[in-house]
Amino acid sequence: MNRKKALIRNLALTAGCTLLIYTVSGFFFVPESAFRVSERSSHYGPSEIVCVGDAGSAQYFFGSFENYISLTEIKRYYLPVLWTIGNQYLGHRRDLSQALDPQYSSHVLSDGLSSAGAGRRVIVYGYVNDPSVTLLELNYGDGHVLRLDLPDPDGGSSAQSLQRRVLLPGDAAAAAALPSDNGVFFLFCFIQPPDSSAVMYYRWLRGLSSDQTLLYEYSPQTGVTIPPPDSSS
């Protein structure tokens, strides 16, 4: 066979097989494509992407769909250019009556050795619905407290500026906030070591005013503790 014909044949085979692999295999070159397929195959959305967190081995898509928020993990698949669908937490209904409306999820960080892995990546995210809250504090055990100043809900940073700024590879802990049409989206991320059995997810999340007054406190174990649950205000 003429060399030029063989070259054309090789290129056609390469293109055809690449297209076939991409179409059928479940790998994606673009993380957002994986996110969209993940949502659609779950019969959910399409969500507006609130922000994207990049943790190196995975990207986390925080989506808003009507009154629901979601978190979808898109993992790298060996080759840096290929992505595949990871864990997914869909359909948390936003509770606009709550000043703090947190959700949380965790993923075991695989070390290839044990079920406990290399610890857990815990992600706490949600909305602050009360504009008088200007500071969030998250205690994730052993005296570690993450603090997050909230931006003005009517201005400040944009979704684009938040994207890829959070959950950087190697970060032990990170936090970010983003004003949205209805409240301020917040995000905490931290790594719990494998032997950290004392704290499940985190101890508490607090909302403080600009003069450092404690307005709200939420615990994943007990729910809202401040203000007291029977408080009508």
Place this chain on the structure above:
Amino acid sequence: MNPTEKNSASSSPSDQFLSQVLSCVRFRYDHAVIRQELLDHIEDRKDNYMEEGVKDGEAEILAVSCMGDARELGEALNREHSPLLGWIWRISGWAASICVFLAVVLTILPLGHMMLSPFINSADNIPRDQIVYSQKMEERVQIDDRVIILRKVVFTQTDRNADTGTLHILWDNYEKRLHFSGWGFTLSDCRFTDQSGREYLFSGGYSSAGPLSRCSTELDGFPKGAETLYIDYDRYHRQFHIEIPLLPPGSGTGPISGTNLPGGDAS
């Protein structure tokens, strides 16, 4: 005298000719192919001369001389076997081989599994002696890209004198989008009711893996005499409604109807 000249001086006319030709071809990965091809030509001509009675040594010299000027031939072959095209050709060959291998492993084998899965996986493993009645159907609904096909309902009882038993719904589902990724689907998010409006809870089931998933869904405590089963799905603006007239022993027959309500196909 350099090593090449020394080598040429001690080798046959064919070797000298081939060495001169190949010295003009820069893409050395083609040298073996070119050498073999030219050698075949020389051997053919040499055989012809020997058949005409020319002696071995003279036949080889005549055959080589018929090949023309070595340098001219070498330069022509160099143009034909340019290093740029040669490397592109070689790399494209490697790339094509890798892609074909990956395509076979990652797509052809799963496709084969999909073709075989209806024969390998069977959701219909219901004990025959417990079957009170069964009826086949072919009812399709679609949400997003997923097609759900209800194949059969089977009512079973361990105690034939009881008023209730288990209703098994056998169904398949697949995604129209040809992509082996995403999430599976169960009927656990559906609402199951009968003609009286009584609701039945999803009590178990089975789903096979693969692009074509064969599934069964079980509803315990289902009345033996129920006349109709309604299956309703309504989540995140996706809805479907299926109505299955049941055929308990002694009853008549009726049509089965299934509809995608507005928004059922959210594509």
